[in-house]
Amino acid sequence: MKHFNTIAVHAGREDLTALGVHSVPIDLSTTYPITSLEAGGATMDSALAGRGHVGNDRVYRRITSPNVERFEVAMTALETSRMAAQGADVSQYGAIGFASGMAAITAVLQSRVLAELPHVVAVRPIYGTSDHVLETSVMGTQVTWTDAEAIKDAITPQTGLIYIETPANPTLQLVNLHQVVLAAGDIPVLVDNTFATPVLQQPLEHGVTFVVHSATKYIGGHGDAMGGVVVTHGEYVHAVRGLRAATGGLMDPFTAYLMQRGLTTLSVRVKAAQETAGEIVSWLTKQKKISNVYYPGLGDSDKDNLVGPGRQMTGPGAMVSFEMAGGFEAAAHVAQHVKLITHAVSLGGIDTLIEHPASFTHRMVDPDARTHAAVLRISVGLEHHEDLIADLEQAIAGA
Ligand code: PLP
Numbered sequence: 001m002k003h004f005n006t007i008a009v010h011a012g013r014e015d016l017t018a019l020g021v022h023s024v025p026i027d028l029s030t031t032y033p034i035t036s037l038e039a040g041g042a043t044m045d046s047a048l049a050g051r052g053h054v055g056n057d058r059v060y061r062r063i064t065s066p067n068v069e070r071f072e073v074a075m076t077a078l079e080t081s082r083m084a085a086q087g088a089d090v091s092q093y094g095a096i097g098f099a100s101g102m103a104a105i106t107a108v109l110q111s112r113v114l115a116e117l118p119h120v121v122a123v124r125p126i127y128g129t130s131d132h133v134l135e136t137s138v139m140g141t142q143v144t145w146t147d148a149e150a151i152k153d154a155i156t157p158q159t160g161l162i163y164i165e166t167p168a169n170p171t172l173q174l175v176n177l178h179q180v181v182l183a184a185g186d187i188p189v190l191v192d193n194t195f196a197t198p199v200l201q202q203p204l205e206h207g208v209t210f211v212v213h214s215a216t217k218y219i220g221g222h223g224d225a226m227g228g229v230v231v232t233h234g235e236y237v238h239a240v241r242g243l244r245a246a247t248g249g250l251m252d253p254f255t256a257y258l259m260q261r262g263l264t265t266l267s268v269r270v271k272a273a274q275e276t277a278g279e280i281v282s283w284l285t286k287q288k289k290i291s292n293v294y295y296p297g298l299g300d301s302d303k304d305n306l307v308g309p310g311r312q313m314t315g316p317g318a319m320v321s322f323e324m325a326g327g328f329e330a331a332a333h334v335a336q337h338v339k340l341i342t343h344a345v346s347l348g349g350i351d352t353l354i355e356h357p358a359s360f361t362h363r364m365v366d367p368d369a370r371t372h373a374a375v376l377r378i379s380v381g382l383e384h385h386e387d388l389i390a391d392l393e394q395a396i397a398g399a
Pocket residue numbers: 100101102103127130165169192194195213214215216226227228346
């Protein structure tokens with residue numbers, strides 16, 4: 001079994017030498033030649049049943065495309081790499097690429113509604129728009145919000161999904177996946193793995209059923225491609241893939257090319273940004289104007305999840321949140337006075353971003369369930385930590 005970095009560079013590229021090319025070819029076809037009525041018809045039947053195309057007859061791009069397939073092969077291999085290294089059979093696993101993270105998440109929700117199990121048990125906090133989709137039932141689900149420790153009590157005969165984000169956006173709180181999977185029993189657990197990436201956490205190895213990503217973030221990694229992906233197994237792959245073929249949320253081929261390219265440097269980027277985040281966290285924790293720093297491993301309850309038995313993360317990552325002692329006004333000042341860092345939502349790119357969750361990414365969340373108004377979130381990029389700290393220092397000085 002190959003190592004993570006080797007898989008990241010080579011997965012989904014196995015045929016390039018035979019094709020006589022070195023970089024992944026981009027195919028922008030919206031329709032494909034049909035070899036026979038029977039073969040094309042077989043693809044039509046298979047695609048809507050979520051089993052992909054048959055032979056070389058892809059028929060139509062909404063069903064699939066060569067670049068999306070390459071990205072899906074790579075993504076599956078990375079999210080299952082630790083399981084495979086331990087000798088597990090991962091042939092039942094597959095990925096489904098979407099046009100955005102929300103398209104990926106809503107497809108999973110829709111698949112559970114179609115299975116007539118529309119009740120979702122979810123642990124806050126999660127990304128604001130995911131919270132909004134659950135809270136407003138736009139996909140036909142009904143949500144019960146609960147604590148990670150109380151999941152079992154919230155389950156009903158209609159429960160079709162347990163919804164978790166760890167580390168959570170924006171508090172970086174960790175949820176112990178081993179305990180959640182035990183409490184869930186036969187009910188599938190979804191984990192939004194956007195913040196950790198498969199470099200730091202592979203939820204499937206803990207018995208999680210659906211891993212979702214906003215690939216717009218670390219996977220693309222350069223702030224120039226929007227996408228989402230679901231990694232799951234068996235019949236769940238077919239359910240989500242069939243829905244994508246019918247509803248049209250497919251990732252576009254050029255984006256898939258960029259996402260696959262992003263995967264090749266994912267580990268290098270995540271580890272470099274994580275090291276810089278560590279420097280920033282140790283500086284932030286010494287600042288008098290900052291009342292709280294949120295980072296995996298800082299809280300007592302995080303310790304087991306990072307380093308204890310059944311540990312699920314191999315590192316704390318590169319997302320950092322902190323609370324200004326001066327309240328909302330102070331937080332607003334910092335966000336608007338950084339010079340090198342960009343005041344912007346999103347995360348996981350090469351450059352450092354800062355945002356105010358209560359105003360932007362979590363604005364739509366019930367104010368009682370929302371993070372404190374004085375919290376700022378930083379996505380640490382690849383700049384030198386001294387330049388980033390100098391920028392934060394000058395912005396915080398005026399707050
Ligand atoms: N999940 C998390 C943790 C996110 O941060 C985001 C976006 O910020 C999403 C999902 C949604 O992804 P997208 O914006 O690609 O639709």
